[in-house]
Amino acid sequence: EDQVTQSPEALRLQEGESSSLNCSYTVSGLRGLFWYRQDPGKGPEFLFTLYSAGEEKEKERLKATLTKKESFLHITAPKPEDSATYLCASPHNTDKLIFGTGTRLQVFP
Amino acid sequence: DAGVTQSPTHLIKTRGQQVTLRCSPKSGHDTVSWYQQALGQGPQFIFQYYEEEERQRGNFPDRFSGHQFPNYSSELNVNALLLGDSALYLCASSRIPGQAQTPLHFGNGTRLTVT
Known part of the structure; x- marks a missing residue:
């Protein structure tokens, strides 16, 4: 069964403390992996699409990477507005x- | 350039009632998808409309139905509301259905509460 699993469920960081979010997937015939950001009471906002293993994309303090089984969203020196x-x-x-x-x-902060 | 707009933003209904939610896609988009997001969960696919026809459907009962109009706008109808239908209902639009790599653009949703 196709499944997408994210960890951790919640993460508390001090401003400037870098970390990574994990997304593991079991989807047959991968056609891309999307990352979205969702603020409270709002709809998801598109961040990145990754198409193939080894691909990386960056936007400001965020960098997304993709392997054959998982994707990481790395957050470098986060700010409160990244919450x-x-x-x-x-x-x-x-x-x-x-x-x-x-x-x-x-x-x- | 207007993004995806949904109305109303909030709605309170009683069990057994019927509800209609509305969505206008982003300019230039012709495909509309609807998702249900329960509190603390990721969005779940309800169905997709293209050329005024339901193109794909998720694992939702027939109480959930939809429509797409010639101007690409869409409605989601839910009959015989249950308490478990309380959720944020998201509309997303895109171009060219079947191009899975095309990112979806979401509206801010309609918060439905069933009492």
Whole structure:
């Protein structure tokens, strides 16, 4: 069964304390791995798409990487405004996205 | 450039009632998908509409139905509401269905509470 699992469920960081979020997937015929950011009461906001193992993408303090079985979202020197829930998702068949349950990140000043 | 817009933002209904949620896709997008997000969970796929037809459907009962209009906007209807239908309902739009690598653009959702 296609599945996306994220860890940890919650992460508390001090401002400037770098860390990584994990997304492991068991999706047959991987067609990409998406990362989204979701603020409370808002819809998910697209961050990255990764298509193949070894690929990396960066945006400000975020860097996403992909291996054959998992993806990491690295957060370097985070700021309080990076606090949000980070969701990863993978397409099943065509456009149906299978989401993980997310990692709730809190960054304290 | 307007993004995905949904209405209403919040809704309170009673068990057994029916509800209609509305969505306008991002400009230039012709495909609309609906997701249900329970508290503390990731979004779950309900169905997708393209060219006014349901193209894909997730594991949701027939109480959940939808429609797409010629201007690409869409409605989600839920009949015989249950307490378990309380959730954030998200609409997402994209171009060219079947291109799985195309990222979805989400609206801010409708928060449905069933009492």
